[in-house]
Amino acid sequence: MIINDFSKENSLISKYIFELRDVSIQKDSMRFRRNIERIGEIMSYEISKTLNYETVKVTTPLGEKEVYVPDNKIVLCSILRAGLPLHNGVLNYFDSVENAFISAYREHPNDDDDDFEVIVSYLASPSIEGKTLILVDPMLATGKTLENVLEALKNHGKPKQIHILSVIGAKPGIEYVEKIFPADTHLWIAAVDDSLDSRGYIIPGLGDAGDLAYGEK
Numbered sequence: 001m002i003i004n005d006f007s008k009e010n011s012l013i014s015k016y017i018f019e020l021r022d023v024s025i026q027k028d029s030m031r032f033r034r035n036i037e038r039i040g041e042i043m044s045y046e047i048s049k050t051l052n053y054e055t056v057k058v059t060t061p062l063g064e065k066e067v068y069v070p071d072n073k074i075v076l077c078s079i080l081r082a083g084l085p086l087h088n089g090v091l092n093y094f095d096s097v098e099n100a101f102i103s104a105y106r107e108h109p110n111d112d113d114d115d116f117e118v119i120v121s122y123l124a125s126p127s128i129e130g131k132t133l134i135l136v137d138p139m140l141a142t143g144k145t146l147e148n149v150l151e152a153l154k155n156h157g158k159p160k161q162i163h164i165l166s167v168i169g170a171k172p173g174i175e176y177v178e179k180i181f182p183a184d185t186h187l188w189i190a191a192v193d194d195s196l197d198s199r200g201y202i203i204p205g206l207g208d209a210g211d212l213a214y215g216e217k
């Protein structure tokens with residue numbers, strides 16, 4: 001896996017991460033969503049540098065010129081509901097991609113412990129065969145959700161290339177997805193934290209991204 005960890009360099013992303021984590025700022029849900037969206041926009045610009053480009057001729061009112069435009073067919077797949085602000089950020093830049101949505105939730109088989117399974121319950125996707133797949137999951141905690149999503153998408157074809165976009169990832173989750181995704185998968189991640197708590201929440205993370213963006217369930 002090719003890991004692009006934005007916390008290793010100085011960029012505006014670190015300010016957006018600060019605001020997403022800070023308990024006194026993250027309560028402003030509009031700012032919370034917009035900060036995630038902004039991270040999606042910056043990551044999209046970086047992804048655009050890895051795509052294939054073709055030469056096309058453009059006609060202006062005053063003449064013609066050969067220019068380069070990306071020729072990848074892209075499917076943007078988001079995990080509901082926390083993935084939506086990041087999805088919007090990517091869509092702001094890659095404005096004509098195809099879209100896929102998948103819902104995954106945690107089910108606790110035993111009431112007396114924190115063990116959970118990830119259940120995929122809804123999937124709407126075009127074919128991903130031979131296309132560039134951008135998978136959006138803002139909190140890469142255990143990696144189990146991404147594993148289930150990868151499995152569910154198998155019925156829709158084999159992508160040429162996969163990019164995973166995450167805002168905060170936990171080291172154990174990153175190690176897990178490294179094992180199950182193809183070696184040439186890119187992981188674009190804004191911050192990496194060391195651990196998870198017993199419920200699978202990232203420590204210190206930022207809390208529940210879905211609740212902060214859209215309200216408590």
Ligand code: URA
Nearest residue numbers: 139141201202208209
């Ligand atoms: N999902 C979240 O919203 N937060 C976490 O810390 C882990 C999963």
